[in-house]
Amino acid sequence: MATPQVQALIKEIQAGNPNMPQGIVEKLTKDYIESGLMLPNPAIATQGSVLVKVMPAGQSPSAFTGYWMSPEQARAIATMTPEQASQVLGLPASQATNIQKNGLDFYAITPKPGITANVFVSSVAETSQGTTSMTGGAQQVIVPNRNQWTTPIAVNPFSLRTTGVK
Numbered sequence: 001m002a003t004p005q006v007q008a009l010i011k012e013i014q015a016g017n018p019n020m021p022q023g024i025v026e027k028l029t030k031d032y033i034e035s036g037l038m039l040p041n042p043a044i045a046t047q048g049s050v051l052v053k054v055m056p057a058g059q060s061p062s063a064f065t066g067y068w069m070s071p072e073q074a075r076a077i078a079t080m081t082p083e084q085a086s087q088v089l090g091l092p093a094s095q096a097t098n099i100q101k102n103g104l105d106f107y108a109i110t111p112k113p114g115i116t117a118n119v120f121v122s123s124v125a126e127t128s129q130g131t132t133s134m135t136g137g138a139q140q141v142i143v144p145n146r147n148q149w150t151t152p153i154a155v156n157p158f159s160l161r162t163t164g165v166k
Helices: 006-014 022-034 071-078 083-087 091-103
Strands: 043-047 051-056 104-109 116-122 127-129 133-134 140-144 154-155
Touching: 006 022, 006 043, 006 116, 051 071, 051 091, 071 083, 071 104, 083 091, 083 133, 116 133
Parallel strands: none
Antiparallel strands: 043 116, 051 104, 104 154, 116 140, 127 133
């Protein structure tokens, strides 16, 4: 927890959630770290940057979820079968089942005007839940301060144009 990457991640979580108790900040930081194969590397999202979230069809991202991906990764996911997408995303069994049954929706966010946002990049770690294992491997972009980003809108992963899904 003392590495520069982890301290930067903690700082960004606190900036976005100034009243969050320290114990929750530390748990969230730990969850972000454990979701990846290695410590997440800091990166900058400038004006015009777009990040995409994959969701089970019919569901929308929560206001606080920090797990996103590059448009390139989203396009790769969009070409996969639901089973393959579930594997590389390291999804919990319930979400994987939902995706395999109903398909995927994609949502995009961009930094708010005048904001240069700090993000953190890593590869999704392998996960297991009961007898179900997921390989992971997709690139994830952690957005610890969602206050700096626009509200997610449903998009086509190939054009990044609005789809009208609510």
